Amino acid sequence: MVHADASAFPSGITKREAYAQLLEQARSLFEGQRNWVWYNLPIPPSFPLTLIPSFHPTHAHSELTTETARSNLANAASLLWHMYASLPSPSSAVNWAGFYVLDPSSPQRQQLILGPFHGRPACTTIPFTRGVCGAAASTRTTQLVPDVERFPGHVACDGATRSEVVVPILNAGTCVAVLDVDCAVAAGFDGVDVEGLEGLARVLGEGCDF
Ligand code: SME
Numbered sequence: 001m002v003h004a005d006a007s008a009f010p011s012g013i014t015k016r017e018a019y020a021q022l023l024e025q026a027r028s029l030f031e032g033q034r035n036w037v038w039y040n041l042p043i044p045p046s047f048p049l050t051l052i053p054s055f056h057p058t059h060a061h062s063e064l065t066t067e068t069a070r071s072n073l074a075n076a077a078s079l080l081w082h083m084y085a086s087l088p089s090p091s092s093a094v095n096w097a098g099f100y101v102l103d104p105s106s107p108q109r110q111q112l113i114l115g116p117f118h119g120r121p122a123c124t125t126i127p128f129t130r131g132v133c134g135a136a137a138s139t140r141t142t143q144l145v146p147d148v149e150r151f152p153g154h155v156a157c158d159g160a161t162r163s164e165v166v167v168p169i170l171n172a173g174t175c176v177a178v179l180d181v182d183c184a185v186a187a188g189f190d191g192v193d194v195e196g197l198e199g200l201a202r203v204l205g206e207g208c209d210f
Helices: 003-007 015-030 072-086 131-139 191-207
Strands: 094-102 111-119 125-127 143-145 163-171 174-183
Touching: 003 015, 003 072, 015 072, 015 191, 072 094, 072 111, 072 174, 072 191, 094 131, 111 131, 111 174, 125 131, 131 143, 131 163, 131 174, 163 191, 174 191
Parallel strands: none
Antiparallel strands: 094 111, 094 174, 111 125, 143 163, 163 174
16 A cells, blocks of 8 residues: 555545544554654764754753654644545544644753644644643643633634644653644534544554654
């Protein structure tokens, strides 16, 4: 099977069936691939460190990594995007699907940084103290938000978003990233979404080296 076929969701399937296919395709795409997005490549001494997104003056040169690849999180964002597009409303109104990951340059590691996604450009950093993503990361629990305007501190990256679900991705009990899906319709997500997305978050948490 060519990789692009993994995102072909047949029309007329139920949301539960779609999530089952998503998990199956995700497992198969992630096989033999444990990088979520970074390769831990040594950086040559001559490389200008300020060009590295994770650069922080307190880091030793040997601690730094360079971003070179898109892998499991990028493929997962693609699968989610195509799955929602193939489902009826409200799922078809999903306008953002992607990831925020623990910011390696944040001294206390209490900040998220934008990871792979599908949708419009979004805020690049979110502290643990802000927004739905911050709440999911700091409490390590799924946040199902039927009306974003009623969520104190919601970070509005796209004014069209009306509802949102954010699931923490845990690795050995630590939140290493969050999976965020937004919808342009209020109450766009239900328990089936939570169950499906938590399943994907488990596959990613266990299947990637963060
Ligand atoms: N709404 C999120 C921010 C991320 S964007 O929606 C893509 C939040 O409140 O954390």
